[in-house]
Amino acid sequence: MPTIKDIAEFTGLSTATVSRCLNRHPYVSREAQLAIELAVRELGYRPNSAARSLRSGRTGRVGVVVPDASHPFFAALVAGAGQAAAAEGFDLLLQQTETGEWHADRLLEPVITAGVDGLLVASELTPWEQYAAALSGFPVVTCDQALAEIDLPAVYVDHYESTLEGLAHLRDRDSRSIVGISSTSPAASCDRLRRAAYREFALGNQGVTVHELYIDADTPEAGSQLFPKLMALEPRPDAVFTGSDDIAAGLLVAARENGVDVPARLKIIGFDDSPIARVLRLTTVRQPVRRMGARAFTLLRQLMHTSPSSPSPRAIADRPSGVQRVRVRYKLIARETT
Amino acid sequence: MPTIKDIAEFTGLSTATVSRCLNRHPYVSREAQLAIELAVRELGYRPNSAARSLRSGRTGRVGVVVPDASHPFFAALVAGAGQAAAAEGFDLLLQQTETGEWHADRLLEPVITAGVDGLLVASELTPWEQYAAALSGFPVVTCDQALAEIDLPAVYVDHYESTLEGLAHLRDRDSRSIVGISSTSPAASCDRLRRAAYREFALGNQGVTVHELYIDADTPEAGSQLFPKLMALEPRPDAVFTGSDDIAAGLLVAARENGVDVPARLKIIGFDDSPIARVLRLTTVRQPVRRMGARAFTLLRQLMHTSPSSPSPRAIADRPSGVQRVRVRYKLIARETT
């Protein structure tokens, strides 16, 4: 591989001038520029990213931390962030937290070893204290609402508010005995907010009960398996807020197979508006996931600009007040299951 | 950030010894080791990955090239590869090819700038000639069958054979007028193989026709929109090989809405066995996608071992004969749509 030195020799210029030209520094003469461009093509020169990073302290890379890249929600988030990053010449470094056992150390390794310029965190980092020190002063944006409630810049849909709206929709369609599902998985911070919303809603709506049911996987199968439990409840529920299109889909199919009319005898609401919701004509709460990923990158990009490798104490002190929270608009899509 | 020099000063040893210890070089005394470990903890030392890469020529990173990380197939592939990579201490660098306009140059940038140690390619790289030169001698594994047919090590399901098996299944269930769907998208190399299988099957099976239909998106919506076209065909088809669970799902729902009995009057086969296929009880061809991703990484890992940064001419000459092709077993899952 040719180096900057080869270009310098080829053109008779110094490596300094070559470097400036490559980095679009203003003070380079027209002739020098042309000669260098020719040499670059001629020799097939490519800058060595490791050398560049070592010297400049920047990597041109951004880390993305998700529980599982194959889950539809996180896959879309990653795709959106990746697209936005590529548009600005950044590469994406992917980390999955639910890959076997996991330690704060290992998760943060790329950050601490100067492997990335910034971090996009969609996993819940619990307990936060373990991560806080290593991440302080480092550009981080989260898509996890629990982390948004700490000091972190965030892009997210409000799960508390959207759950309340979903429940209100069920009430308005004459549901009186609603089941609110939430996950027992510790990774899902939105579930805590949903549970809070279930209680708040029941308190504020006389004559409507919200029965809470827990589930341990966010898949259609889990939804199907939930159906008999649902039917065994007393009084028999007339509506379910699932918090997931996959669970809603499994439930819907099970209901139909068992001759339970949806929506007449059971109303079902999903969450996300993923392809499965559209095919099954599920009522659901739409999140613009791809755009959220892109927006998260944009926000991160901003932070990387303002806080270089060593932020001043003043900059750190100022941060809390300037922390950006982007609450993304969700939308209840009423279709044929309510 | 403390450096190796700080550790050397703290312990009174040389940077060489510290480096050896950190890299688990055998010749380090017990005392030195303990002192260094203490210092590392005490000072919170982390190796700088850029410096390490620059010096060693290795990055500890692997690139993954997919058309779109949010598509269920590629999402699962990435997740599997990422998990396997993480298990061996490698990070994943994600590249999406269908992100706006795309140039060979830009795609290969991480490779050429020594940004990764190896590449996993699931996108079709066409025309291959544009990429061949830059990639020659570099560890590459593909999951794209078209690339497997060139010189590249590969992990893939045989789309020709699996399509023939799907068609045979339809024939065995008394379908006589089959529609074979394929995508017009240039990114999907498997579609060419499917089309070849459609023709081959028709040739070998008197009394069975295979009508080819094209589609421009791999989504449930596209499947639904295909339904009227299907019904307008003469003679009316009695089965469809879709090549995609999403398309099959859209088609199935549209058929039911229009009162066409599946499977009695129309049989439908999907592909992949994604969650949507399981909920809808679709007959489909299962691919173990996550495992394919993991296997692709394992294979790549092997190549990275055998061909270091500068492979000998002999090693290159030997390669063609040793190129590994892992043909992964698929499985036809007969459910309720055939």
Place this chain on the structure above:
DNA sequence: CTGAAAGCGCTTACAG
């Protein structure tokens, strides 16, 4: 506008 030179933080023969 340009060049000589220092140095980013490591690893690795080489010599002991």
Place this chain on the structure above:
DNA sequence: CTGAAAGCGCTTACAG
């Protein structure tokens, strides 16, 4: 088993 020293390929004040 250990250390002194060179050097990986760049960027960036500094001096002209």
